[in-house]
Amino acid sequence: MAELMEQSLLAMREGAQATRDTGAACDRIGSAFDDMRSAAERLVDTAAEISTFVAAIDALAQQTNLLALNATIEAARAGEAGRGFSVVATEVKALSTQTRKVTDDIRQHISGLQAHVTALVETANGVGARLDDSRNATERANRHIQDVEGAVERNTASMDMIAGLIAGQKDATVKLEEGIASTLTHVSASEIFANEVVGAVSATDSVVKAQFASLEAFEIKNYVLHRAKSDHTLWKKRLAGMMAGLEGLRVDELVDHHSCRLGKWYDHVADPVLRNHPDFRALVKPHEEVHVRGREAAKRYADGDLVAARAAFEAMNVASTEVLMRLDRLIAAFQ
Template sequence: MLSFGRKPDANASATLGTATPANAPAPDWANALSTAIREIRCGRSPELSGLPPQAASALAELHQELRARNAAELERTVNASVQNSEAMAAVARATGEVRKMDTHVSGMSTAVEELDFSIHSITKLANTGADSLSACVEQSQTALEAVRLTRSETEQLGGAFETITGRVTDLEQASRQIAEIVDTIAAIADQTNLLALNATIEAARAGEAGRGFAVVAGEVKALSGQTAKATEDIRQRMDHLQQQVAAITEAVSNSSGSVQEGINAANASENAVNSVTDTMRESARIVSEIAQLITEQSSATTNLSSSVSEIASGATRARERVEHVVEASAGTESTIGQTLAALSERNIDNFVLHCAKSDHLLWKKRLNSMLVGATKLSESELSDHRSCRLGKWYESARSEYGRIPAFQAIEAPHARAHECGKRAARLCAQGDYAGAEAAVEEMEAASEEVIKTLDRLIGELSADTVSKAS
């Protein structure tokens, strides 16, 4: 016989006949007692009218105690289911966030490693650039010295050309003076020739007496002719010399202009090379500072990469632990389901209403798991508000409880909870995760309203049951 954890009353035992010998005939109320015990075990109210008063009283008390125990066990189980579902809904969201964090941190770890590699490469390039710029500064300095030397030599060449120009000018003046002297000699020769001609004429007039004078006049005339010829030759040579001197003067003048242009160009080149050298020197300084900063950044990035790798490992471990919690909770959920299935056979008051609270929280957990990709749900898998356990009970109990305000208040939020849940599944399947999350939040609000209304209805029905029993 089952033990219900209650010490039997001695008088009751005597009344029930526990001391009756085994071969004694069963009392006429034995069948009624057996039937009453079976009814009590099933949670139904037993028929006690055919039993002795003490037995009937004991069984009635036992029945009430078992009903209270069953109700308490149901409430504890439902509360455990609600708390587990609430926790698992939160864990499901946390799992999604941890997975996102794991993915992001893994991606960030890879990115930081690539950044670290890039910064090392940039550091090498920056150092190479700084070295190259330093070499360029040295080469520019060498080029500057060469330009300065070229300018100095060009200035010396300009001085030499100025000297040549002066000498050529003196030569030109001398040639003009010689030309003037030649012109004077030519004039004298012409005059001498004219005088010789006049002397010859006078000698001819003098006859024999002027013959000696005529000879002298002839010699003078011949000498005058030679002088004129020589003077003409000198004039031609001086003309040629003057032409050459003019050409030299022009060439020297042109060369002097070119030399001056060369000096100006050398000065401009010196200024340009100076500017380039200063710019390169400043650039080399800046690049050197950048290389130093990048080297420091490289060290910091290396430390960051190490830290991010540790964070990534921690995120992976956190994800694995959260998933382990989810797996463990699945076992708890299964145990709670088995307990509720066993309690469903005990005819507990308001059983469906209590279970409906658990059902709605399970719905919430499944939808949150769907949001983070832990489970797959299609819209067709989810029932509407008339096909679920609460919906079926609601339709069947409408005629009995339809006038109760709490009963009436259940339908609207209940329908809204199912509609939002189905919409969330549809949007999630379409890839609209933001819309699905918003729909789940609406479902949670409606479901919370349903649970509060269920508690109110359970309280009203329990109070009504107590008043009827009294």
């Protein structure tokens, strides 16, 4: 980035110089148009003077025509003696007529010339105005480019400083990477130990289930409640393993609160003393919440929404605590 900023600064300086050159060229073109406009204005004045001369010549031709007419009249009065004078008067009249025709042609050409010169002056004025606008725009652009050039210079200096800081941080980054690699090594070892512990805990599941299976042959008071506590704890452990990524668990593997061991027992209790016990009546709501929230946690985890899955697991855990508390109270009440 520092190198790119250096290149941008060079390009900006070249652009500023090009803008200044453009402004100078506009000034030269403006001066040339000013000279052309002055020459056109002088040409208009000259055309006006020529028109004055033509008007004078036309007036002289008209006066000559009148004199030739008078001379013709006098020659006619003189008869044979004035015949020669009459020929001269006719020639003078013809010359006067030709002079007037030429002056008319000159006047028309002068009028056309004046129209063209006037258009030329107007065009020159318009071009001059545009040149003034271009000159002003170039000056504004030059000022803006100078401001940008200053900003680029400041940014270039800042980028050079940042580049120096980054270069200085390279050694620290290398050391940090070495520390991270060492930490990852320790973490990997810790993960191996944690997996071994989880595996050992998982191995106890089968032992607990086997022990409870062997106890079913004996008549143990409140056996169903003890077994329900065990099933409940193992069920919650499977959810915890799923949240830790150590166990796969599908939603259809989790039954509702009527289909588990505790639910089946609860729905078929007929003893009125037990059914009217406050902990028994209060057990159904948190037990249902445990299953609903547990199934929701499994579904959210399968969908990849870990935040929602964690929230559902926490809600399940709160309800589970109350279920275990109610079971302990019932076990204590019906010893």
